Amino acid sequence: MIKEEKHIEKEPKAKDKKAIIEIKDLHKTFGKNNKVLQGVNLTVNKGEDLVILGRSGSGKSVTIKCIVGLIEPDKGEIKVFDENVLHLKKSELNEIRVRIGFLFQSGALYDSMSVRENLAFTLRKHKRDLSAEEIESQVIEALDSVGLSEAIDKMPSELSGGMQKRIGLARTLILKPEIILYDEPTTGLDTITSREISELILDIKHKRKTTSIIITHDMACAKLTADRIMVLKDGVIHAEGTYEELEKSEDEWVRSFFQ
Numbered sequence: 001m002i003k004e005e006k007h008i009e010k011e012p013k014a015k016d017k018k019a020i021i022e023i024k025d026l027h028k029t030f031g032k033n034n035k036v037l038q039g040v041n042l043t044v045n046k047g048e049d050l051v052i053l054g055r056s057g058s059g060k061s062v063t064i065k066c067i068v069g070l071i072e073p074d075k076g077e078i079k080v081f082d083e084n085v086l087h088l089k090k091s092e093l094n095e096i097r098v099r100i101g102f103l104f105q106s107g108a109l110y111d112s113m114s115v116r117e118n119l120a121f122t123l124r125k126h127k128r129d130l131s132a133e134e135i136e137s138q139v140i141e142a143l144d145s146v147g148l149s150e151a152i153d154k155m156p157s158e159l160s161g162g163m164q165k166r167i168g169l170a171r172t173l174i175l176k177p178e179i180i181l182y183d184e185p186t187t188g189l190d191t192i193t194s195r196e197i198s199e200l201i202l203d204i205k206h207k208r209k210t211t212s213i214i215i216t217h218d219m220a221c222a223k224l225t226a227d228r229i230m231v232l233k234d235g236v237i238h239a240e241g242t243y244e245e246l247e248k249s250e251d252e253w254v255r256s257f258f259q
């Protein structure tokens, strides 16, 4: 792995560093020989936004799906909030999952429900003891944090792609996750809308002190949101550094992402 030179000022002070996600030697093969992950090691510290880059099919989504137990790895260790998630009982894993928000690439809203109902449905599913008033106020708060309170009575079909992404994000935020995993949050959006979503990711990090992994092919998104970037190649982390470090990497293949 190419370890790029660190800029000291970008690094959090050692005493503030606390690993929230730790992945060690993660392996996953699909079928007989689709060796997707071949020893991935990564750590995400509290309050950090880590961007994962890599060609299509390199295993970025598989990596984050392993974190939330949607895919079972063949070998390796995954610690989230100091819990070894691969050895937890289903009920224990569910407790951890509630603390992790996952914004899927295809995070569709329910078409037959209004924005309010979509958000309230998520909340009721995970927090059963809330009153109708509490649900309403949390729906409003979540919509406010993505700047879309006026869309509360709209149906998904009335929303633009960018608005749907924002509502999808509000639905993730309503459960007040400590970790957010973003799988290509700006895919399919125009440049300006992509920038708005990237700014929102940054805003959420600052206001809510969340820790995130962001998978993206959108280098403007990576530049704006990444505290650190890891590049996945041939089933391992091939390079790691800040945007500015990797942009100047000696490795031409790494640099090609930035051109």
Ligand SMILES: Nc1ncnc2c1ncn2[C@@H]1O[C@H](COP(=O)(O)OP(=O)(O)OP(=O)(O)O)[C@@H](O)[C@H]1O
Pocket: 030, 031, 034, 036, 054, 055, 056, 057, 058, 059, 060, 061, 062, 063
């Ligand atoms: N559930 C699954 N069953 C079988 N193969 C899978 C499964 N999930 C992923 N794969 C395979 O794993 C490989 C990596 O997929 P993954 O979705 O992680 O790629 P990615 O790096 O996120 O790509 P992209 O940038 O295109 O989203 C692909 O070859 C894919 O076909």
